[in-house]
Amino acid sequence: MVAMCLATMCMAQEDKLVVNTTSGPIKGIMQEETMAWLGVPYAKVERCMPPLPVEKWKDVRECGKWGPQAMQQSNRPMSEDEMSEQCCVLNVWTTNRKGKKPVMLWLHGGGFDSGTSAWDPGMLLAKKDVVVVSVNHRLNILGFLDLSTCGEKYKYSGNVGMLDVVQALQWVRDNIKEFGGDPGNVTIFGESGGGGKVGSLLCMPPAKGLFHKAIIMSGTILNVNTKAMTEELGEAVLKELGIDKRDVDKIKDVPYQELYAAGQRAMAASIGTRRPGTPMMWGFGPTPDGEVMVQQPFQPDFPSFSDNIPILIGTTFNELQRQRYNQPITLEEARAELQRTFGDETEAYIKAFKEAYPQKARSNARLPQDLLSIDWLFRSKTIITADAIGGKRKADTYMYMFTVNDVSRNKEFKGSAHGAELKYCFDVLHHYQNQLADSTVSANQKWANYMSAVWAKFAHDGNPNIREEDFTAKWHLNWKPYTKENGELMEFGGDSPKLHHNHDRKLAEIIDRHCFKQLDEFRKTHK
Numbered sequence: 001m002v003a004m005c006l007a008t009m010c011m012a013q014e015d016k017l018v019v020n021t022t023s024g025p026i027k028g029i030m031q032e033e034t035m036a037w038l039g040v041p042y043a044k045v046e047r048c049m050p051p052l053p054v055e056k057w058k059d060v061r062e063c064g065k066w067g068p069q070a071m072q073q074s075n076r077p078m079s080e081d082e083m084s085e086q087c088c089v090l091n092v093w094t095t096n097r098k099g100k101k102p103v104m105l106w107l108h109g110g111g112f113d114s115g116t117s118a119w120d121p122g123m124l125l126a127k128k129d130v131v132v133v134s135v136n137h138r139l140n141i142l143g144f145l146d147l148s149t150c151g152e153k154y155k156y157s158g159n160v161g162m163l164d165v166v167q168a169l170q171w172v173r174d175n176i177k178e179f180g181g182d183p184g185n186v187t188i189f190g191e192s193g194g195g196g197k198v199g200s201l202l203c204m205p206p207a208k209g210l211f212h213k214a215i216i217m218s219g220t221i222l223n224v225n226t227k228a229m230t231e232e233l234g235e236a237v238l239k240e241l242g243i244d245k246r247d248v249d250k251i252k253d254v255p256y257q258e259l260y261a262a263g264q265r266a267m268a269a270s271i272g273t274r275r276p277g278t279p280m281m282w283g284f285g286p287t288p289d290g291e292v293m294v295q296q297p298f299q300p301d302f303p304s305f306s307d308n309i310p311i312l313i314g315t316t317f318n319e320l321q322r323q324r325y326n327q328p329i330t331l332e333e334a335r336a337e338l339q340r341t342f343g344d345e346t347e348a349y350i351k352a353f354k355e356a357y358p359q360k361a362r363s364n365a366r367l368p369q370d371l372l373s374i375d376w377l378f379r380s381k382t383i384i385t386a387d388a389i390g391g392k393r394k395a396d397t398y399m400y401m402f403t404v405n406d407v408s409r410n411k412e413f414k415g416s417a418h419g420a421e422l423k424y425c426f427d428v429l430h431h432y433q434n435q436l437a438d439s440t441v442s443a444n445q446k447w448a449n450y451m452s453a454v455w456a457k458f459a460h461d462g463n464p465n466i467r468e469e470d471f472t473a474k475w476h477l478n479w480k481p482y483t484k485e486n487g488e489l490m491e492f493g494g495d496s497p498k499l500h501h502n503h504d505r506k507l508a509e510i511i512d513r514h515c516f517k518q519l520d521e522f523r524k525t526h527k
């Protein structure tokens with residue numbers, strides 16, 4: 001009898017892991033008590049062409065391991081199962097297939113050049129009463145090689161990487177009910193390059209109606225691609241490869257590594273190569289063409305057709321700035337270094353920092369290091385975008401800053417670096433126990449519980465204020481929508497959440513004046 005009961009239970013488990021999709025049946029696995037389907041094909045691709053529907057299958061397809069990531073530069077050889085041009089796969093996590101839960105579609109970081117959805121598994125975020133989906137799509141030269149000057153056939157070639165994401169959203173619309181998700185309540189969210197992808201989708205008419213909320217995490221580096229720039233780059237690639245426009249179809253036979261290398265040479269020979277740390281991006285990335293994409297995001301706002309999309313936007317305290325926390329630095333040494341960037345506004349910068357962060361200034365323990373390690377890249381442009389949209393659209397805008405600090409196993413203070421918030425938003429802090437001190441994991445788990453709940457709450461109804469009964473009254477704040485006037489910002493860090501109001505505006509304005517001179521020069525020459 002016991003054996004029969006166990007067999008029945010196993011069969012029930014197997015049944016709930018088999019889902020019928022519009023392409024065919026798929027079978028998932030269990031991950032930390034959550035149902036997961038990994039590596040599900042949502043499109044097939046032909047080089048430089050928009051995505052196509054996948055060919056249907058009849059037999060149950062096993063979807064229990066990560067699918068291939070997009071072609072990119074790798075530090076080790078990879079099999080075709082690990083990395084492939086046929087990379088249009090997605091992953092789904094849910095705890096209840098019979099529900100009608102909000103859907104959160106994750107877009108990984110890595111600029112528009114590299115990355116994979118496997119970096120950020122969604123099984124624990126799915127326990128917050130949401131269905132999580134993550135996506136792989138074409139990147140770098142395969143996703144954004146503009147060959148439109150070669151004829152109508154290649155009209156959309158410069159944006160096929162983002163058209164892949166639109167195709168994934170269409171898959172969600174057509175299939176997510178089978179996983180307990182609500183296709184009428186989809187939130188797109190992403191960090192770094194993923195945040196840039198979220199911003200790009202807000203500017204894409206083909207994506208309109210396929211998502212209903214957006215979370216942009218450390219994503220406001222400005223993409224300055226123009227159609228003229230990407231057309232010039234596309235022609236330079238053909239020149240590097242020795243392919244005449246009339247024979248453009250030969251591009252499909254060029255081995256990937258040879259194509260990628262030609263792309264890098266073409267950038268250097270035409271529109272220029274972007275240096276790491278440059279406060280803007282260009283090259284192989286999305287381009288406004290008036291049809292697939294009508295403008296670049298964050299410049300400073302989004303098209304009016306996205307006015308009804310609630311937006312949660314924010315940054316981390318340190319982002320990509322080179323951290324100096326584990327080096328002995330005096331205030332005078334910091335002042336001398338700051339002089340190189342801020343010149344005669346150095347004292348104004350130090351004063352503005354102390355006014356923005358009085359507690360850090362009072363403690364003085366890491367003040368010299370903080371002055372050199374605070375983000376100079378994302379925060380000021382995030383304020384500019386929030387100013388442009390906050391209180392001026394049909395939907396609300398909310399702003400946050402992540403200041404939770406990590407400490408490594410060897411006791412190094414790690415600050416709040418670019419991407420550090422992901423393990424909190426996905427509630428996977430325990431996955432990092434081999435990298436973080438035990439005390440950090442135990443002390444900061446409250447932040448993982450809280451932030452993942454906030455992200456999921458925003459996905460539910462566009463309002464990140466979680467219910468008081470879910471946390472202590474001390475953690476229950478009335479977080480209001482952002483406007484330029486109120487400068488409302490939620491800080492995730494310290495002992496508990498805090499609300500600020502334009503606390504660092506003067507500091508951000510000084511940073512913007514001195515750290516974005518290359519962007520200013522670009523705008524002068526591209527009016």
